[in-house]
Amino acid sequence: MLRTVRLLALAFLVLLAGAWGLAWFGREPGESIADAFLRRIAAITGTEMPAPSAGGIQLAQGVSLGGPFALVDHTGRTVTERDYAGRLMLIYFGYTYCPDVCPTELGTMAAALDAMGAAGERVTPVFITVDPERDTQAGMADYVSRFHPRLVGLRGSAEQTAQVARAFRVYYAKVQPRDTTEYLMDHSSFIYLVGPDGRVRSLFRPETPPESIAAAVAAQLRAL
Incomplete structure (x- = not known):
């Protein structure tokens, strides 16, 4: 019995070593060795494995973000999540009066799409x-045009904004500085x-390089 257990353990170690070797030599561009290893194990065992997210944070098992929404785009058209069904999306929550982080992250998102070339069209x-109190449709149209020709701006009522923020677990709150009548978010x-x-x-955390985002998105596209 002990001999059988030892043989099974040895076979298991050999299997892991083989999978690690295959992962090392067969990983995709931008894919970490750990992600490649897990992908090989999934292939061997016949289980599903989410595509690697190079540079991104994969959600823990059982955690689900996103879902239904109804908002108005920067052209005045009412849209829902069904209008984007079947496509990948890169979504950022912010506001047009944002002085620093929003322009930086939207610029990063645009650079990632441009780095993907033709694949970015998908x-x-x-x-x-x-x-939404200050970000009018016209203001959104002007703002998104500054970053990428295909960037879609979405806005809704206070209730609709709260609903979609809850679905994506986005935190936001109005902040009133003492020395000005203008507020920040x-x-x-x-x-x-x-x-x-x-x-x-x-x-993707703030300040993630656009190359890392492009690699993660490309990996997801290959998995479709």
Whole structure:
């Protein structure tokens, strides 16, 4: 019995070593060795494995972000998540009066799409305002045009904004500085990679290089 257990353990170690070797030599561009290893194990065992998210944060098992929404785009058209079904999306939540982080992250998102070349055409970039009180349709149209020709600006009522923010677990709050009558919006600053099913596949922290985002999105496209 002990001999059988030892043989099974040895076979298991050999299997892991083989999978590690295959992962090392067969990993995709931009894919970490750990992601490649897990992909090989999934292939061997016949289980599903989410595409690697180079440079991104993969969601823990059982955690689901995203879902239904109804908002108005920068052209005045009412849209829902069904209008983008079957496509990947890169979504960022912010506001047009944002002095620093929003322009930086939207610029990063645009650079990532441009770095993908023709493949980037299969991804819809989206900017959702958390400040619908000031971000008018005209203001959104002007703002998104400064970053990328395909960037879609979405806005809604206060209730609609709160609903979509809850679905993506976005934090936002109005902040009133003492020395001015103008307010700011404090908000979380992740870029969301959303799959064709409308659910978030991975997140990108602020200041993630555009090359890392492009690699993650390309990996998801290959998995479709």
